[in-house]
Amino acid sequence: MRYLLCLFLLPALLQAQQPTIKFIGVPSRPIAGAVSIYADQTMDGRSNLIAVELPWQGKLWQRAELPGTATDSQIREYLTWEDVRSSSFPSYAAAIQVARGASQPLVTFVGVPPRAVQGCTIATSDGLDGYPAKCVIVSSPMASRHDWLATFGTDAKDSVIRAACGLEAPAARPFPSSDAGPDDRLDPAVRRLTFLQDLEPYTSAKFTQQSFRRMTGYIGIVHRSSLERKWTVPGGLADVRGWSSRLYKNRRAVAVPYLARQDPSDDVSTITWQRSYPDGAVFADVLRNDASEIFEIRAAAKSDGEWQRFVAFANPAARPHGYRRLTSRQCAECHDSKPGSAEYGGPAIPGGDTIISAPLEPVENGRMVQGGFGTRHN
Secondary structure (H helix, E strand, C coil): CHHHHHHHHHHHHHHHCCCEEEEECCCCCCCCCCEEEEEECCECCECCEEEEEEEECCEEEEEEEEECCCCHHHHHHHHHHHHHHCCCCCEHHHHHHHHHHHCCCEEEEECCCCCCCCCCEEEEECCCCCCCCCEEEEEEECCCCEEEEEEECCCCCHHHHHHHHCCCCCCCCCCCECCCCCCHHHCCCCCCCHHHHCCEEECCCCEEEEEEECCEEEEEEEEHHHCCHHHCCCCCCCCCCCEEEEEEECCCCCCEEEEEECCCCCCCCCEEEEEECCCCCEEEEEEEECCCCEEEEEEEEEECCEEEEEEEEECHHHCCCCCCCCCHHHHHHHHCCCCCCCCCCCECCCCECCECCCCCHHHHCCCCEEEEECCCCC
16 A cells, blocks of 8 residues: 555646655665655565655656665765756746847756856757757857757766867867877888878868758758767777877868758758868878887879879888778778768768868858758858
8 A cells, every 4th residue: 555655746846846865675764855755565576775766848858776784975966966956047048038138158958957068158958959868059149039059968077068168178189189290201210101291281170060951951060079080090099099190181172061961862861061182182190109100101193084093102010009901892992982971960980072081161260051941041
């Protein structure tokens, strides 16, 4: 009878958003900040345990089971979960006005418990059209418009969120670089590579695109550090330490950006920025170990509309521990069709026209399309 009473009271307790403590087969006692319920001598055939349940927005989100001998202080450790589910955070619509009044970026926790992020206005929502069921949305509500900045997964760290808001610098550049080191073109081991003498260094892209555009909609940016690591470092080095990369390209490697559908045969396919390099474009990636020895130089050159990829220099003895040279097939799997590809609302694999590292000009410079239509450049 007492157990049935607990089931009857559970919806009301969830609505109250208070932690619930169930003493199963042990004497109940009051715990500050919680509603204590003595359920019964057994639950699911078990006894001598204490269950701590934490609701949020009418749903049971977290549950912990402690031994029946747990002390008050041990139970209290789990009550702190309630802090991140504070009902003091406003709804999405109300928070927009708060953010505008405070001149702060808006961070909306969709379908997940909210938390405070320094320098930001926080909102909570059960769901927003066009966004994943569970995500973190960063936006900038201004007086006359509301600009989207980024969408992250539920595990986004405060530092990543604040970086998207422009409140702090990203923790690290996507591509480790040796910009302060020696000029690779003067290295005795590669000086005879005459094509390298005609190239100039460039910095890898910091951002990639995220498209919410089919017929109408917009395209925004997201930091590359939020992607799977394989898309932020040179191929084959995601799990390898003790290396650096320096990127080069020639003066003909200037791309023409354009808007296109991911699937040209589907008139409601996601629209993203694409690009095309002219014939004669050349790129190179000089890789060094932590002793500053060059162990590989990768190159790509476009001719007659086709890209040729090759290893221009290799020193197997200088390779960092754990690195294995990639096959041409492995290179093609990532470069031939993946750069610039994206699902609706998801971050795109960086780059375009087979080149991943080089910045995509409209994305890197923030030339996003707000409220655009079709594939027009508006």
